[in-house]
Every structure is written in structure tokens, then in C-alpha cells.
Amino acid sequence: MSDLQTREEYQAIAASLTPAATAFVDGAFRPARSGKTFASTNPATGETLAEVAACQAEDVDFAVRKAREAFDDGRWRCKAPAERKDILIRLAKLLHRNRHELAVLESLDSGKPIRDCATVDVPDTINTLKWHAEAIDKLYDQSAPVGEDAMALIVREPIGVAACVLPWNFPLMMLAWKIGPALASGCSVIVKPAEQTSLSALRVAELAMEAGLPAGVLNVVTGDGPGAGEPLGLHGDVDMVSFTGSTETGRRFLRYSADSNLKKVVLECGGKNPAIVTDDAEDLDLVAEHVTNAAFWNMGENCSATSRLIVHEAAKAPLMERILARARDWRTGDPLDPANHLGALVDRGHFDKVCGYLEHGRAEAEVVLGGQGADGYVEPTIFDAVDRESRLAREEIFGPVLSVITVRSADEAVTIANDSPYGLAASVFSANGKRALRTARAVRAGTVTVNCYGEGDITTPFGGYKQSGFGGRDNGLQAHDQYTELKTIWIDLSDRGPTDAVD
């Protein structure tokens, strides 16, 4: 049954909110030491939602010190696994109890449509935390096959202080994708939300205290990239950074690491994701449904959005007719109206960037749908006859823009799909099982879906090849690898005496 409320109910919740907007460190809300703030605005209205603490290096230092203390004294990592599990499950329950408020906060701060915040973002956040919490007391260490004279234990230990640097497109979901496994592993965590969308992370940190998470274990440092992100990346006492965002900023984190303490860096970056439709694709209604969702869901502000439709010439006309029919039904407007599929883009800067691509597309390709933006909103847009060398075909637009490229064979489709610096996600539509699987194998991307579109689920690792990712995966038990170190403990079992042992 749908959990959606009416627009009026959402508006009433919005009117009742007084979001916390200072940093959250060592169990308490704290302003930036400088006293500086920046406005967090509702991109749909331009209204200021809160003045958020503009943290800088000194605030980051304090947060790292508190996180380190919490890690070193073992108040979290040394708790019995079942107790840590219970606290995180309590947090998941508190998120569920506050789900309408969280969905509204997320929608107001980011421009995302409430229908998605309520039915996807918040439920996925809760499920992710629950799933990692449940794993805590079910993961076993290993013993290596080293023979009779020794025993070698391979144990997994929390890495220490983990910094989670978040994007603005899925503020809650990305928070959960990172703090879920980080906290489950026993780390202390410092979250740096994107400056556009700080509010939901602060609320989650507050609820985590209510759930019983010890102070200092989950901290949120608000601020922009150069002010708060850079000092985190350069900090000598941060053990790892898990980052989601642009490839350009991802590169910076590698440099920060090289210039400081060689902290582990895991990057989940951009994508230019192809959907390949072969000449034998069946059920074009279903294909059209998947491609429309993949391209326009979350206003295309999604690293795994399908932004290139690579379609065989034989399937193109009937498929395009079906995609257009669906996309025309997607309503754009007030994010708090559950009837709307698309809300506002995250901020004016990003809106202007997407509009720049629309202008380019109008000049270089054939507009078959949309093609204009107004007042922070961009309607679903489809460009046909896109040149595979053009900016539309190669650059991440991060808006509701689909570029169509026509091909004459499956091999040509794969060549074009792989002709990209990115390799995050792809989908393949073909009724021929062998061909579909061969194509899925040939595409260089971290997630390839067959006859559907998606990102897998919490049980499957998510991340990219090439410049889409580096160093690890989110989701699945593989996500725990990010936040843990492996230690070998070698125990001598031989009956040689000490003199023999050094011979």
C-alpha cells in the first residue's frame, strides 16, 4: 500500500519543520568556530530553509579529534556485536517513525519529488541501515590453511576514523550507503554532506543519539568543498575517505591522500551510462518503460541515469514512439505534489549548467522532446541524431536529458558504449539470451542490467570501472571492505623450542 500523503499534508509537515543547521560533533549541535553560516535554500522556491554552519579546518580538526577519541577508547567498536546491531536497528526504526518528516526535509532541501523521497529514498535508507546492522553478528573471520605447525587468523578490524563525503542528489541514501557499513564495521565516522543538502544528515545524526549511538561515533561537519571537504581529505588522522560525487573532485581526494597520510580513498564518481537496444529486443513497451525511468527518474540527477540510448535502426521507430508517449506523461513541478515525477534541479548553478547542454543540443542535434528549462525546472528532454563525438554523447549532464544514437549492429553498439571515460552502469535489451549476456560481458561497467534497468540492490556491490570509480564498492558485504583492514595473526604451534625457532 502506498505510504504517500497528500500535497496538503506534506505542506503542513513542511511548515512545521525547524531543521537543525549547525554541525553535529561529539553528540551535540555546534556552530562553526568562526560563527560563519551559509544559506540552504529550497531550489523550488528560492526560499532560505536554514542558515547552515560553514565549518572550516578548525571545526574539522575538532571533529576528527572527537571521532578519534571515540575510536580509541572503544566505546563503539568494542561493544558486543549484538549490542551494536541493536542500536543500529533502533536507528532504522526511528527513521521509519520519522519517515514523513525526513521525506519532506529531503524534498525541500534538494528539489527532489516527494513521491520518490517517500517511496524510494527514505525506505532505501532505512533498509540499508537495517541490512548492514543485521550483518554485524553474522560475519566470521577466517583461518588460513597454513599446516599443523601454526595457526593463522585473518581478522577484519575497523579502519578507524572514516570520512564520508556526500553528494546532493541522494543525500539520505548516500549517507546510509556509507554510514551503514562504516558503523557496522565499528568505525568512527565524520560525514560531510554536500553544501546544498545538509539538513537530512543532521537529523539522522540526532536520531542516532536517540537510538543510543555513543557520542563522537557519528559526527556531521557541514560546509562547502574547499572549506570542510579539503581539510578532511588532507587530515593526517583520518584513516579513509569514502566519496561520492564528480570525477573531478574524486581526483582531488587522491591528491589529498598523497599529500597527507596515504589514507585509503574510495571513489564513486560520474557516469555516461548507455542503454543498448538490439534489433531482436522484445516487448518494446517494457523496454520503453525502463529507458524512460532510467533517463528521467530523479531529474536525471543520478550517477547511473541512462543518458545514452544506443538503439539498433530496426528497433528505433517503434521504441521511440513508446518512449515519447511515456515521457510526455511525466509531470514536472512542485516537488511537494505527489503527482509530479520531476521536481526542481538542485540549485541555480546546476540548472544553468544543464541549460547550457540544452542550448548545445538544440544547435547540434534534433530535439524530439522538451529541450528547454525554466525557473529551475527542466522537463524530460530527448535529442536524436546525436553525434557520438559530441559533448551530448560524452559528458555527464546530470539532468533529464537522453541522447539517442542509432547503430546497425550489436558490435557497433558495444564499441560506442565503451567509448567513454566512464564505466558505471549500462543496460542491455535483447530477447536472445546469449547475445544479451555476451553484450553484458563486453560492456565495461560496474553494473550491467539485462532486459531491465536498475542499480542492483543492497545485496549487490555498486561502483564503477574506469573514471567512474576507484578503490572499492558501496553496498553488499563488499562495502565492509572499505571500512576495514585485514590483519594476519600468526600463532606458532610447532613443538620446536625457542632455539630451534630462530635457526
Ligand SMILES: NC(=O)C1=CN([C@@H]2O[C@H](COP(=O)(O)OP(=O)(O)OC[C@H]3O[C@@H](n4cnc5c(N)ncnc54)[C@H](O)[C@@H]3O)[C@@H](O)[C@H]2O)C=CC1
Ligand atoms: N556520482 C554522483 O553521484 C554525482 C556526480 N555529480 C557530478 O558532479 C557535477 C558537479 O556537482 P558538484 O556538486 O560540484 O559535485 P562535487 O563532486 O564537487 O561535490 C560532491 C562533494 O564533494 C565536496 N567537494 C567539492 N569540492 C571539494 C574540494 N575541493 N575538496 C573536497 N571536497 C569537495 C562537495 O562539498 C560535496 O560534498 C554534477 O553536475 C554531476 O555531473 C554530482 C553529484 C553526485
Ligand code: BAL
Ligand atoms: N544512484 C546512486 C549513486 C548516486 O547517484 O550518487
